[in-house]
Amino acid sequence: MGERADNRTVLEIAGNDRIAFLQGLVSNDVTRLAGRMAYAALLSPQGKYLADFFVSERGDTLLLDVHSDLAPGLMRRLGMYKLRADVTITPSPLHVRRGLGTPPQGALPDPRHPALGWRRYTDTPGTAPLIDWDAIRVAHCIPETGRELIPEETYILEAGFERLHGVDFKKGCYVGQEVTARMKHKTELRKGLITVQITGTAPVGTEITTDGKPAGTLFTQSGGQAIAHLRFDRAEGPMRAGTATLRRAALTAS
Template identity: 35%
Template sequence: MPIARLTSRALVRVSGPDARPFLHNLLTQDVETLKPGDLRFGALLSPPGRLLFDLFLWGEADGVTLDVAAGRRDALIQRLTLYRLRAKVNVAADERPVFASWPGVAAGFTVDPRLSELGGRALGDQPADADEDDWHDHRLRVGAPDPDADGGSDRAYPIEANFDLLNGVDFRKGCFVGQETTSRMKRRGEIKKRMLPIAFHGPPPPPGAEVLNGELRAGEVLTGRNGAAIALMRLDRLEGALTVDGRPVQARRPEWMSR
């Protein structure tokens, strides 16, 4: 079973007596019930409801460890510090590495809270025998978007990035930053676009390339590898002949989207 260090991810430790209620009021996920050893998936949104940070939340005895895109860690620390006000919390970088195993869950790993098909995750040194590119190849086969790795995270709404289908939003927990827009989109079914896998022959189109359905714009390529990519697609224009830069492509809804 391959194990890879995810160098694109980094950790932020939030500790102190107010750590859980502090994060619970900010994030899309229920933090109050997060027990030591638990792992959940969530996000911190902008007040208008767009994605700022996709996060994995690790329950610790004295707080919560957040797994965030490495290039965004300092921005997350700054944002949480601004929100802290009088809360009794400490926000600091945690230098432990992040690892993934797939397609199963290696010993000492915790199942990925988004999908069991994505394998497991672990913090701290592990005997890696694969690299992060191998992990992303697997993720694209599963059809699961990674908002930061795939780009467009600062423009997308969490539901467009399938957070509602990947256990990334707890709609029962009450308020969080950006909650009004997120709940309204889900409740009213105002979901016009989603991140979906696309398949093609050859190298990936450049990020930002248009997916066309005939002459109509059907989506935008976010990122990819040979033969596969993630695109932000209009759900009403999936049927028919799709092309990118004149090449035929196929968009698909992964099986897990209909569970």
């Protein structure tokens, strides 16, 4: 029935204005959630990532599935934007379960990538985690909260949110929308997340170099591959991260 998703917190948004309230704040469209889940981010006015989360409906409430480290800050920021909106934002007692294969009743597919299976919200936690989610993430270049996704630093288009169905360019205004739209339509991305082949290991955060020149940063590693944030013009040849050697894998740039 699914293993527990450690380090996840569920928040509930209730009230008559809940959908309009969230729609004006986050990167994805939350007006069409019937039978589906959305992946979205809250950005700063400067367009930088603050938090990412899953949004789904449960009766007359919206559920936000967010990393536990970001949950208190997300609640505070949402509260700042509340003003006179008819909404309440509270922690939920629900637990997050996730798994692969055929989803059980009440589960919804992870909207980022089919390889990530499904998520479900229940009154009791699931079984002990056994699935190597990092291996799946690295193989498909999927960033994780607190690793590749860094508050006040990451730009969501460099992190692949368009590919991961985490941003909607037709939904209208939201916080940080102007910067995100400009990056999409008026500039060419010069850096972003890429899956690389790695020989050896190096700590997360190690600087990557090409011919001695800074090229990016190394992140999650698994099975001879790694996620790296790289300058695309310095990602074509051999690279180094500490004592590890890197080479660009198949084209999976954000």
